[in-house]
Every structure is written in structure tokens, then in C-alpha cells.
Amino acid sequence: MPHPPATPIALIRRRLREVLAMAPGYGKTEAMLLEFSNELNGGGISLQELRDACEWNHLQGYIRSEDDEDSGQTLWFISKAGIAKQKSLT
């Protein structure tokens, strides 16, 4: 079976911000981000690609993270800079 065409990294980074911009006051886990980013993209985003996109957006200050002590998971949020970045693209 042929592989679906690879999603450009810039698009994955944008999809991630798009997901985080929805209900921005609530943190999303990595699993949620993977599911929702793929939903927006029509599939094709791997966990590694998502992690890379998280790291890049984090380094740029577009997203921030919080550790949830109860669940032991990292929650991701969009930052003000991330929201501004999204608006600049639309």
C-alpha cells in the first residue's frame, strides 16, 4: 500500500497551534494533540512529528507546557505569541 504523502513540517506546526487555539484556557495532552492534529490534517502525522512540532513551537514561545501532577502528564497551551502567530497566518 502506498504511503500517504508526508505532511510538510510547517503545516504540522500550524495544525498543532490550531488545535491549541481551540478552548485555549484548557490544557491538552500529547495524545489529544496527536488525535486532533490528525483529525484536522486528515491523518498522516506521526507521534515523532508531533513531538518535533511541539518542541519547535515551544522554542519559539508559541506554546507553553504545564506538568499535571495528578495525571503525571504534560499539558500544552497556546501562548499569546502563538495566538498572534495564528492570526498573522489567516
Place this chain on the structure above:
Amino acid sequence: MATNKNQRPLPTRIPKPRSDAKLKNLARADQDTLWVLMHPTDSTVPAYSLEDARVYMLEAHGLSVVASSLSQWQSWYALNLRMEAREDAAEQLKAEMARNPHNSEEAIRQAGQRLFMTEGIIERNFRQFSGAAKMTDASTKLQQAEKKISLLKKAGDRDERKLRLLEDKAAEAKAVLLTLTSNAKSRGGLTPETLAEIERAAGLL
């Protein structure tokens, strides 16, 4: 700024908005309308195809959008609706919890976050969740009613015990009075009027 060979500034390139961005930037009411046209709630109304929606966008908003953009917008909008549903539920829970002054701000925030994260409850099994919530509510009410009955029963038992004690005391007093009147009669130490009073009092008891 970029320049050409003659050192004249080149016009700044204005990025063309992406086709799906045009849709996402529409007023919310317009997006809602487009969504309903493509996903009518009434099963007797035929849903707009991508092509129908393209024609509608051109006629109603003067926007030319490609089918892939409409498709992308649909995915985005559907996810947005789900996120909003999760957010609404979490906000409702937080508002409910905030009514209790014993709940700290942090506890309320965490509870909202938990509900937001709880996959499957709101989206996939909303009815089940709603039913479970109602059952929990009914169960709580039942527990409260049972507790109330138990308290009332305890209070009733207490009253009954009190009444029995009073009755015992009254019977005892009556017996004493009867003994006294009987003794007084036999000794002739009390006037007939006083005796009559005592007898009446004993009778009342």
C-alpha cells in the same frame, strides 16, 4: 526593503489569504449557517454538497473557495464544535463547584481541566454520561432523603422515649397522690375541699 536594479523599492508582497482562512474568518453566524446547510439537523432537508456550498459561498458572500478548502474548513469547524462542547461542560462544572465556598480556586480549575480531558464522556457517550450524571444526582437525593428519614426517626424515637418517661412519671405521681388521699381520708387530717382538689389533680394526671 527589497529593491530592484534601479534601486526603486519593490512593492511589498501582500500575502494572499488562504482559501480555508477566508472561511475561518467569516462571522460566526455565517459559519454556523454554512455548517447547517452542509449538515442539516432535519433529515428531510438535503445536505449541501461541497459543490453546492461553493456556489452558496460565491452567491451569498462573494467568496470563491476550492472544494479542498471547504473540506478542510469542515474538519476544523467540527473539531471546534467538539472543543466548545467540552469547554462548556467544564465551565458549567466549575460554575457549579464555585457555589460551594469550601472548594478552592485550584480545586475548581483542576476539576474543569479533568472534565475537559475526559475523553469519550462528552463526545462519544454524552447520553450515557448524562444518564450517569442524572443517576448520580438521583442517588445523592435518595441518600439525602434516607439520611433525613433516619434523623426524623431518631428524633421520633427520642420523643417517644420522652413521652414514655413523662407517662411513667405521671403514673407515679398519680399513685403517690392516690396513696396520700387515701391516707388522709383514713386519718381525717385534710378538709373535704382539699381532698377534692387533690383527687381532681390526680384525675387530671
